[in-house]
Amino acid sequence: MDDTPNTNNRNVETGTLPVLDVGPFLAGEDGALETLAGEIRDACENIGFFFIRNHGVTDDLIERIFAETKRFHDQPMEKKLELAIDQNQRGYIQPGATLVKHSTYNKNTKFDSNETMVFATEYADDDPHCQASKRFYGSNQWPADLPGFRETVNEYMGTMTALGKSLLPAWAAALELPRDFFAPYFDNNYTYFRMAHYPPVPQLDENEFGLGPHADTGFMTLLPQADVDGLEVLRTDGTWFRPPRMDDAILVNTGQFLERWSNERFRATPHRVIPPKDRHRYSVAIFINNAFEPVCDCLPTCTDAGNPPKYPTQSYWEFYNWYMTNTYPHFAEFHEDEAV
Numbered sequence: 001m002d003d004t005p006n007t008n009n010r011n012v013e014t015g016t017l018p019v020l021d022v023g024p025f026l027a028g029e030d031g032a033l034e035t036l037a038g039e040i041r042d043a044c045e046n047i048g049f050f051f052i053r054n055h056g057v058t059d060d061l062i063e064r065i066f067a068e069t070k071r072f073h074d075q076p077m078e079k080k081l082e083l084a085i086d087q088n089q090r091g092y093i094q095p096g097a098t099l100v101k102h103s104t105y106n107k108n109t110k111f112d113s114n115e116t117m118v119f120a121t122e123y124a125d126d127d128p129h130c131q132a133s134k135r136f137y138g139s140n141q142w143p144a145d146l147p148g149f150r151e152t153v154n155e156y157m158g159t160m161t162a163l164g165k166s167l168l169p170a171w172a173a174a175l176e177l178p179r180d181f182f183a184p185y186f187d188n189n190y191t192y193f194r195m196a197h198y199p200p201v202p203q204l205d206e207n208e209f210g211l212g213p214h215a216d217t218g219f220m221t222l223l224p225q226a227d228v229d230g231l232e233v234l235r236t237d238g239t240w241f242r243p244p245r246m247d248d249a250i251l252v253n254t255g256q257f258l259e260r261w262s263n264e265r266f267r268a269t270p271h272r273v274i275p276p277k278d279r280h281r282y283s284v285a286i287f288i289n290n291a292f293e294p295v296c297d298c299l300p301t302c303t304d305a306g307n308p309p310k311y312p313t314q315s316y317w318e319f320y321n322w323y324m325t326n327t328y329p330h331f332a333e334f335h336e337d338e339a340v
Contacts (some may be wrong), residue, residue: 011206012232012274013162015241018043019249023054025170037173044174044254048269049233051249057159062224062284065156065195069282072117073197074090079143085118088138089192089324092117093197113275114210115145121161123188129293135321136190136292147212153193156285161191164288175262176301179211185290190316192218193293196251198230198273198281215268216255217323218289218316223251228281234270255287260311263302292317 020039024032043050073080077094085091093116097223119140123130129137142150165186170181198210210230223231231242243251259268275281290296296316298309 012193012240012242014244015235016235017047017233017243017251018050019246020050020052021054022052022167022170026054026056026166031214033170033173033179036170040170041174046267047174047233047235048267049243049251049271050251051246053249055163055250057163057250058223061156064152065284066224066227066282068146068152069117069195069197069284070280071146072143072149072195073115074280075143075146079116083117083141086138086141088120088136090118090138091141092142092158107330112209112211113201114196114198115272116197119157119193119195121157121189121191126220127278136317140301153195156284157191157193160286161189161288164191164220164222165189167220175265175299182290185186185294185296187291189291190218190289190320192287193288194283196283196285198228198275198283200278200280202274202277204275209272210281211273213270213272214327215259215270216253216287217257217320218255218287219258220288221251221253221285222288223253223254223283223285225249225251226281226283228276228279230273230276230281232272232274234272240272255289257289257296258321260319261299261302263297263298263307263310265299265302289320290316292320 018039020036020043022036025036040050060215061091080092081094083092085093093296095113095115120136125131129136149300168182172179172181175181196211201208201210213234225245229242229245231251232242234240253271254266255267258266273281273283293315295313297313300313303309
């Protein structure tokens with residue numbers, strides 16, 4: 001679609017999403033894999049978003065990562081700009097710096113109002129891609145004056161990556177694949193973490209967003225619930241709704257690479273963030289993706305003679321590089337024209 005309704009409406013209706021109990025599966029109970037796989041399949045083929053409960057991530061860790069997100073963004077702008085985003089997509093992105101130019105869901109015309117600090121997987125010094133200075137393999141940038149910040153970020157990234165990878169057998173079974181199918185693709189995987197701040201915007205302009213309509217890039221996104229509403233999801237009929245608040249659950253959604261890998265069987269659902277009117281909103285979305293380098297053929301259970309692959313065979317690095325180049329202005333000078 002070329003446009004979307006309610007482009008600056010703060011009164012979008014609240015909708016419902018599936019709520020999946022992953023506790024029995026994580027505990028290894030008999031039959032739990034098959035049950036969870038069926039629930040994931042139904043959610044991902046229809047809406048692309050669902051909540052998970054009994055996931056094992058402690059309230060204490062979630063509270064601490066939200067506190068660290070606020071602590072980072074409370075710093076003076078000059079301190080944050082010392083860590084300005086680099087070509088490896090690591091560092092600080094100031095407000096008004098992002099615009100999804102290639103969205104098929106909305107003609108985004110205004111830069112996003114959020115500010116974000118980005119961290120990602122730290123690769124070993126002897127990794128050949130690090131040694132070759134390949135894009136996205138660089139080191140994280142860390143603030144110097146926030147004691148304990150780095151430790152909490154690393155704990156959160158490690159815990160959430162472990163949770164995401166523990167769910168891979170259920171994702172595989174949901175796609176009628178062997179339960180260990182995705183394991184080799186997630187060896188030395190790429191996790192991407194956005195510590196976002198949405199400042200209040202008392203009066204929204206037309207087509208103005210905290211984060212414009214888009215779909216995530218990778219395999220799965222894990223999102224503990226913010227204490228201020230703002231996230232909105234696009235239904236297949238073109239209408240937007242706001243997911244309910246569920247403080248004891250983590251929101252999960254599928255990304256574009258899994259959508260492409262599954263030949264559009266699993267939906268990468270468009271979503272957006274409306275900035276609050278008079279409060280500050282913080283978000284700790286983390287993206288658990290497969291490794292950059294493995295070449296990913298269309299999944300065998302998602303194609304046949306009557307349903308040929310819709311996308312070229314490619315690695316996640318190739319797709320991610322194209323997406324970032326076409327989303328973030330700071331990539332323009334590093335542009336590499338990749339086929340997608």
